[in-house]
Amino acid sequence: MSDKTQKKKKVKHPFNWLSMLMLTTIFQLISMMPVVFLTEEPNVEVVSVFGGFILVQWLYFICARNFASQRATELEIIAFALSGIGLVTVASVKPEYALKQFIAILIGLAAFIVLVAIMRNVEVISALRIPVAIGAVGLLAVNLVMAETVNGALNWINLGAFSIQPSEIVKIAFIFVGAATLEKLQSARSLTRYLIFSLGCVGALFLMRDFGTALIFFATFVVIAFMRSGDIKTIGLICTGAILGAGLIIYFKPYVASRFAAYRHVWELANEGGFQQTRVLSYSASGGLFGLGIGEGRLRHIFASTTDLIFGILCEEWGLIVGFCVVLCFAFVAVYALRIARHARSTVYSIAAVAAAAMILVQLALNVFGVTDLLPLTGVTLPFVSRGGTSMICSWALFAFIKSADIKTYPKLEKQMEE
């Protein structure tokens, strides 16, 4: 008996947050140095942004530990570490990006905290389900009407100083709505309704020609549908239908296929359709395992280097080891999410955590394997690391789904349940 309690105690503290935070901070400080001293006179704005970032990071953990009794903060450590790498990279390419990216991290963090609070209560989730679904479809509809075409995709709304990418925000709603089901709703009818909602989202994205995001939504939909129904036959049918549909689209709209003409032929089309992929591969290999040094790379001068191609910058300047470690962090998060989902207090949370982790992994795969030509290049971002506000907010929000599935996040609730 005493043996068992000892074991339990060990499991409770597998992770020393303070030493992890210190290590992360040291890594961040080291990586910030070359950026600060890249120019002859240190850029005051960049220095203050870096300082502010580290401050916010420490504040969060001190508050979370001491005032919110958070015992498990692995997710946040990873989120801050990745955001930090992204912030430093983005600032190293263009100092003007630094402040915007920092603000995006702050909004992301706020979204994370708010969403974790909302997700506390199943009743609240249930009540919000329909409005969120309607809001999401509405947002996409507005997007379709007033979006601007950026890089061939119609997924930006320009609001003066800021432009937002509604599809990123709808990602959060998509999981929220998908997970928000009660046991009694696990019926064919509720699945049909969700199917219609999903079709609406994926269809709108297709019309916007944002095929990458459409694919992310579809994959997430399949995961959620499986989690809810466990019906492999229906899901097989849906997938077959989707493949047929995609085939029809390619048949009737050849321009869709032509966007992916360079796939697996990038070296022959190195100055056409394979331009970005060949640069990513060539410069990534140039960096070797340890990188050429921050600021020493050349991929940074290529279009979209800080958004879609940022994995290549990491490999070239920070080294293949860092590049791969960043990607492996997400795999770790997915394993972590799986563990939490297995012991979640309700199916809502299981589904939310698994769907969020799946969505992140699929997006990551489309990004990393897309720029390295293992998959067609669809132009999606690398979560947390890529430059971009809505992408950053969405990344934090997805982590919130995983966080809220963990009962340790809500100490009072945990106590109640134990009693």
Added chain:
Amino acid sequence: MNTVTKRAYVLLAIIIAFIGGLVFLAVSFFTQGGTWATHRVNGHLYSQGEIKNAGRILDRNGVILAQSKNGERVYNSDKNIRKATLHAVGDTYGYIATGAHTLCRDKLTGYSFVDGIYTLINTGSGSDVNLTIDAKLCANAYRYLDSRKGTVGIYNYKTGEIVCMVSTPTYDPKNKPEDIETNDKYEAVYMNRLLNGVFTPGSTFKTVTTVAALENIPDINSCTFECTGAHATAQGGQIICNNTHGKISFGTAFTKSCNSAYAQMGIGMGADVMTATVNSMGFGKSFSVSGVNTAKSRFDLKGAVDIDIGWASIGQYTTLVNPLHMLMIMGCAASDGSTPIPYFVSDSLYDVVGSVRTERLLQQTTASQLKTMMRNNVINNYGDSRFPDMQFCGKTGTAQVADEASHAWFTGFSADDSFPYAIVVVVENGGGGSEVAVPIASKIMKDLKNAL
């Protein structure tokens, strides 16, 4: 509840697939990183498609043929050396696929999987590449070719090292001519004629027919042939000879280069036997010379009638020979019927240099008989004084080509064990082999002998 949490394992499937993709990507970086990093798209190495920073390229004596100075690629100061070694060194834009600049990109840029091109970025230079060619000898051969199109190749048939590799037309990489794409003078200038050219071989092909006769006609050494100044075939048509030789033996037919006799040998053996033997000597095959795949020699008697077989047997008809392949046949004749595959990059990344041998192209007894016949040929026709102290063996060729002057050929080797070199000379539309190709071979072999 329980079933739903079990379904969470769908995530595990995604994770495993994702990790699988990552492993594949890592392996791709490991196996193809060098090709990727040294590709023309890499701005660290190339500027507007031109290679800037890379290691030095040196000849066998340490003469610098190309190096990087202050971000610029600088060639040897001697214009003749620059032009003569162009096809071995290659250009910085990669037009010349056979050059070290292209073949040895990994090494020149100092790429390694662990460090990438970090060394290059920090020192401005990668690793050196050593060639087996002798730059001075190449420059001499270039001068002897005297602005005619053609090629001179010399290699050590014991080690496989190519010491001379010149292909003309060429140009000065320091001042690339502006009319290079339009001026006929620069026809196929980017091609290394020794490795990638194919030419009608004319009488040098009689060495090949001789091998076929020795290996297929049992009493060939006692055979005699009739030459009336031409050989008429049964179905009509005739093969003209260079002279009226009358009754002529096999050995004399080689020395006199009698077309009639050789046409009769070929027709007598027939298309199938000829084709089988010729193919066993490496026709229709490509060899990897420091990573360059050589052009295939061609011998095709499909649908050929007697007159065609006759012409083909004396190196006409559709027969084409790659000069390096001819050089390798010489190397085989000089030794026991096989040769190390020639190379010109001493620390090649592609092959374990010198240790890769061809399979036997000639039978050992055939090789020694051919050697004797070629030795007699030099003594009787060109004179030993042309190749002093070399026990030289050789054969000329004057290959007729449509509407233009003949290609002048000479190919041979030194049978002296202490001087184991074989040579091939081709002068496109140069005229007679004895008048044009032999003097070049004579001078360059003497230069080589003096240089050692």
